[in-house]
Structures are given as C-alpha cells and as structure tokens.
Amino acid sequence: MELRHLRYFIAVAEERNFGRAAERLHMAQPPLSRAIRQLEAELGLALFERTTRRVNLTPAGAAYLDQAREVLEAVDTAGVRARRVAEGREGRLTVGCVGSATYSLLPLLARALRAELPKVEVGFRGEMLAPDQVSALHDGMLDLGLLRTIGGSAAGLRLTVLREDRLLVAVPQDHAFVTRARVVVDDLAGEDLIMHGSSTGSAMHRLVTRLCEEAGFAANVAHEVAETSTLLTFVAAGLGIAVVPEPTTLLGVPGVVHVPLAGVRSVPLVAATRDEDNPVMDRTLEILGRISGGPGPVPASTRPLRLGDH
Structure with a gap:
C-alpha cells in the first residue's frame, strides 16, 4: 500500500463520484478506479458500494476513512515539523550565561527567541562560570554558552565573539x-x-x-x-x-x-557552541549577532580565547 492510495480513497469518499475525484486529483478516471480496486483487494473488503450514479461508503469504508485521514494528517504534520527543524525553526535549546550576560543579554535573547522562534523550546541557566559552561557543553547539558573566556579545552567547540x-x-x-x-x-x-x-x-x-x-x-x-x-x-x-x-x-x-x-x-563576551550541524543554533547565533552588536566567528585555527588575547 502506498500513501497515494489513501489520498485516492479519500478523494473518492468525499466526492462520492469517481469522475469528480479524478478531476480533483488531476488524473484520468480508469487509473483511479484500478487503484481503488487494488486497495480493496489488498484489504480483502469492499470500501464502496457502487451504483451507476453514485458511490457510497460501506460501513468498513467509513471506518477506514477516519483512519486514513488520521494517517495522512500525521504524515503531513511530520513533514511540516521536519522542515521546521531543518530550517532551525523548531527544536530545543539550553543556554548558560555568566553573571553579567544573565542581566544584560539574556533578557534580550529570551524575548527575541520567543518572537522569532516560537516553536523552539528554550531553557536558561544563569550565573554559570566559564569552566562549568564548557564542561556542560562537552557533556551535552548545554547547547549554547555565553561566557567571558574559554576555561579548559575548546576542542570541538565553535566560538563567536559577541562584543567587548x-x-x-x-x-x-x-x-x-x-x-x-x-x-x-x-x-x-x-x-x-x-x-x-x-x-x-x-x-x-x-x-x-x-x-x-x-x-x-x-x-x-x-x-x-x-x-x-x-x-x-x-x-x-x-x-x-x-x-x-x-x-x-x-x-x-x-x-x-x-x-x-x-x-x-575590556573583556570579551563569547558565544560557545559544539562544532556540529545545528540549524536552531545557526538561527540563534544570527539573533545574538543582531542584539549584541554583531558577532565575529573565531577561526578554527586560532588558539582558544583567553583573557588578554584581545
């Protein structure tokens, strides 16, 4: 069974006529009739009672219609959600902040994410020192760290200077x-x-x-x-x-x-993320760039940012 068979079945069930259903589906009537007979044969039951003028659902067909609609709705919903995730418009994000970013940048970021990425579930952890954030990033407990310098290993992390x-x-x-x-x-x-x-x-x-x-x-x-x-x-x-x-x-x-x-x-404020493909993170970094005055990526070849490197 293919999803197109369900779409064909639903069209015939709603139109109660093979000709109108074929027009709605932009296809010829004979292939549509064959597809419905194949579906009935696969199920081993009749979905329609056919007359010369009208096509009516059998009781089994009426029950199947409800389930077919649910299946197609679920497939469509899954596709929409997958596209939103791929575009960075849906997902989860946990943000850690040093104290000063907690009071200055965090409120702006929270409002911007709520306005621009309402489908992204966001959690915040304020007043986290840099070493704790780096450890949490490596452990997967944080997705984004807003910190002053990188304490510990920056391997596997992507760094963006947000401002001084x-x-x-x-x-x-x-x-x-x-x-x-x-x-x-x-x-x-x-x-x-x-x-x-x-x-x-x-x-x-x-x-x-x-x-x-x-x-x-x-x-x-x-x-x-x-x-x-x-x-x-x-x-x-x-x-x-x-x-x-x-x-x-x-x-x-x-x-x-x-x-x-x-x-x-001055002291830099740095955004640290794991160096991996994450569309939500890409959008979040764009937002951070706007609300913080413009980020600058730190080339992978540079040493980890430490105080005094600016």
Missing part, C-alpha cells in the same frame, strides 16, 4: 573613588577586593589578579563570592570594591557606584 565589554570599578557610594572621573589599576593597590572564587576558574578573578600583578602588586582579595549579584551586594555593604564588566550596572544595586577603569580595559 568595558571594565568598571564598583565601589560603595561613600568611597573616595566616587568623586573621580576614572581610576587606574595602581589605585587598586591596598584596596579590599571582592571577586568570584579562584577555585572555580573564574575568568574575572584571573583577569583582575593579572592586572594587579602587571602593575607590580598582589591583589588583596578580601572576599570571594559565587554570584555577581552577591558581589555587588558586598560592595554596597562596604566590604570592598570590585572590577566588573559594564553590563553589571543593569542590576542597579542601591549604594553601588561604577567608575571607569582607565586605559583600554
């Missing part, structure tokens, strides 16, 4: 730096610094530590935290200051003032 975020110094509202137009790295000497934990492989921890070392002093880490929101809360409480990417200003934590860090100081 300026570095600021977050200070309590009563701190001496509040009156300055900017601060330099040397000003951080002797200050109590609040950072993400060194044991977690935090990109920002490595960056701030390196900046201090290059300036000739060791960073005085007073507190280590797991989340960016906690870091800024500690700053507001007067427990220290912190070097942060500019998007963290969107948190709007009361009692925190952000002062620019002098010099060409």
Whole structure:
C-alpha cells in the first residue's frame, strides 16, 4: 500500500463520484478506479458500494476513512515539523550565561527567541562560570554558552565573539573613588577586593589578579563570592570594591557606584557552541549577532580565547 492510495480513497469518499475525484486529483478516471480496486483487494473488503450514479461508503469504508485521514494528517504534520527543524525553526535549546550576560543579554535573547522562534523550546541557566559552561557543553547539558573566556579545552567547540565589554570599578557610594572621573589599576593597590572564587576558574578573578600583578602588586582579595549579584551586594555593604564588566550596572544595586577603569580595559563576551550541524543554533547565533552588536566567528585555527588575547 502506498500513501497515494489513501489520498485516492479519500478523494473518492468525499466526492462520492469517481469522475469528480479524478478531476480533483488531476488524473484520468480508469487509473483511479484500478487503484481503488487494488486497495480493496489488498484489504480483502469492499470500501464502496457502487451504483451507476453514485458511490457510497460501506460501513468498513467509513471506518477506514477516519483512519486514513488520521494517517495522512500525521504524515503531513511530520513533514511540516521536519522542515521546521531543518530550517532551525523548531527544536530545543539550553543556554548558560555568566553573571553579567544573565542581566544584560539574556533578557534580550529570551524575548527575541520567543518572537522569532516560537516553536523552539528554550531553557536558561544563569550565573554559570566559564569552566562549568564548557564542561556542560562537552557533556551535552548545554547547547549554547555565553561566557567571558574559554576555561579548559575548546576542542570541538565553535566560538563567536559577541562584543567587548568595558571594565568598571564598583565601589560603595561613600568611597573616595566616587568623586573621580576614572581610576587606574595602581589605585587598586591596598584596596579590599571582592571577586568570584579562584577555585572555580573564574575568568574575572584571573583577569583582575593579572592586572594587579602587571602593575607590580598582589591583589588583596578580601572576599570571594559565587554570584555577581552577591558581589555587588558586598560592595554596597562596604566590604570592598570590585572590577566588573559594564553590563553589571543593569542590576542597579542601591549604594553601588561604577567608575571607569582607565586605559583600554575590556573583556570579551563569547558565544560557545559544539562544532556540529545545528540549524536552531545557526538561527540563534544570527539573533545574538543582531542584539549584541554583531558577532565575529573565531577561526578554527586560532588558539582558544583567553583573557588578554584581545
């Protein structure tokens, strides 16, 4: 049995006439009549009661019509869904984000995906450090990572630089730096610094530590935290200051003032995905490029992105 036999049967059942059904199917009547007889022979039962003027369904034919319609509808639905998946308009996507991307880019991405790819089921995991995201990408727990640098192996990953975020110094509202137009790295000497934990492989921890070392002093880490929101809360409480990417200003934590860090100081925001064919991911990266200001692919021949490579 072929699907065309079901289509022929449905046309005859709905038209109740072989001639009209043949016209509807854009075929001659004799081949249509033969196809219906072949279908009845294969089933071993009569689907129609034929008269000189009209064709009526038998009780078995009426029951078969319901099932035939369901089969063709399922086939058509499967085809539509397969095309949507192939075009990247349907599927599943799990996104991980570092803290600053959680507050800045993630809301924009969520709205854009809902508007442009409503058939894509999306899950988000915010406040994930880069090493955790890389591990989750390799393990298949994440499909897309928004992170600062690649911690660990970038083998098998496709990297896209989304933007460069300026570095600021977050200070309590009563701190001496509040009156300055900017601060330099040397000003951080002797200050109590609040950072993400060194044991977690935090990109920002490595960056701030390196900046201090290059300036000739060791960073005085007073507190280590797991989340960016906690870091800024500690700053507001007067427990220290912190070097942060500019998007963290969107948190709007009361009692925190952000002062620019002098010099060409920025940190990249990178999209990391598995290097595999994924139409949904291709569309998502296009969307990310629009809402973040334009991505740039990282050639496969380049070394993994790390702080200081820009």
